[in-house]
Amino acid sequence: MKILFVSHDANRAGAQLFLLNIMKYLKQKGVDMHLLLLGGGVLENEFAEICPIFFWPNSNLQKNGLKNALSKFVRSQNEVDVTQQLLESLKSKNFDYIYANTIASAHVLPKLTEFVNAPLLAHIHELEFSIQLYSQKNDREFLFKHAKKIIACSKAVAENIIDSHGISAQKIEVIHSFVDNESILNRIETVNNQAIKSKYNLPESVFLIGGCGNAEWRKGIDVFLQVINQILNTSNENCHFVWIGVKKEGDYYEQISYDIAKMGIGDKITFIEQTPDAVELINCLDIFTIVSREDPFPLVMLEAALAQKTMIGFDKTGGCSEFIEEDAGIIVPYLNTFVMASSIIKLFLNQSYAKQLGQKAKDKVLNKYSFENSVLKIESLLGTF
Secondary structure, rough: OOEEEEEOOOOOOOHHHHHHHHHHHHHOOOOOOEEEOOOOOOHHHHHOOOOOEOOOOOOOOOOOHHHHHOOOHHOOOOOHHHHHHHHHHHHOOOOOOEEEEOHHHHHHHHHHHOOOOOOEEEEEOOOOHHHHHHHHHHHHHHHHHHHHEEEOHHHHHHHHHHHOOOOOOOHHOOOOOOOHHHHHHHHHHHHHHHHHHHHHHOOOEEEEEEEEEOOOOHHHHHHHHHHHHHHHHOOOOOEEEEEEOOOOOHHHHHHHHHHHHOOHHHHHHEOOOOOOHHHOOOOOOEEEEEEOEEEEEHHHHHHHHOOOOEEEEEEEOOOHHHHHHHOEEEEEOOOOOHHHHHHHOOOHHOOOHHHHHHHHHHHHHHHHHHHHHHHHHHHHHHHOO
């Protein structure tokens, strides 16, 4: 079996890490793989340890070593010629499958499938706002029409594809996203919380409430600020707030920084940029909030569950309520920051109940959302067409 994987970039984010784990597993099984990257990122080297990598012209390549030479080569030639050479090279590999990861890969598929004559498997990690944002109408229609099978990372994603794009339910397979449970648990068991708090200047002996994700509208850091404001205005509890994964630049970050200054809460919140210590930081929290406006099935939610963190999120946002249900955390009405803040205060006052919810969340991940369950389903799919 020979597979061409397609990824929109190699940044350290959920869909890309998911793909990396799948490819690591398939490498151990002896599967022949190549990866087509449409953009660069910090995971390039990890992908390169698994299989050969091709870069789509104008990819955001890391400017070092071979990649720098390739980038210069690409810039020195006509882009059409370079694309043609790439496609001819891919054609010569005689792939058995094309595996397109995320809707953001859709724009290359019409041209790619002209040369690579192999069944297309599409893995969709996005709900409708992101589908509209990261793909053009013609490209996503091509993907939905020509994919032999569509993997949806959650029931919410599957339902949206059916309802919004008219795709038959028989064409869709729900395979929940996963993390490496064993690896995450090992990190949690060995972490020194005091050292992590010291490293990132987090206060000791306070109730830590946090979230994790990029600084973008969809992830709802501005909503998190509203929750903070509600808590500080209605409670005297000794709390501090943490957001992990913020890129401290761009319009959205400037906007939330403006709000923080106006609210006067700068001393109550710590922003931490993207870091490989995200799991260790989550383990230091008491409450993990999921304040996204849209999030199909956030992997960080599974990491927080494995750390037995009490989770609270909004209804009608995707995978959050799908996972938490009635027993593994608290779901509040969409963007109702008052109810979320009130619920967090109640959890602070009833920490035994909070710990019970955290234990339920951990048990649920271990019983239902394992790497083995999901990757075996994907492996099985590859043998059906």
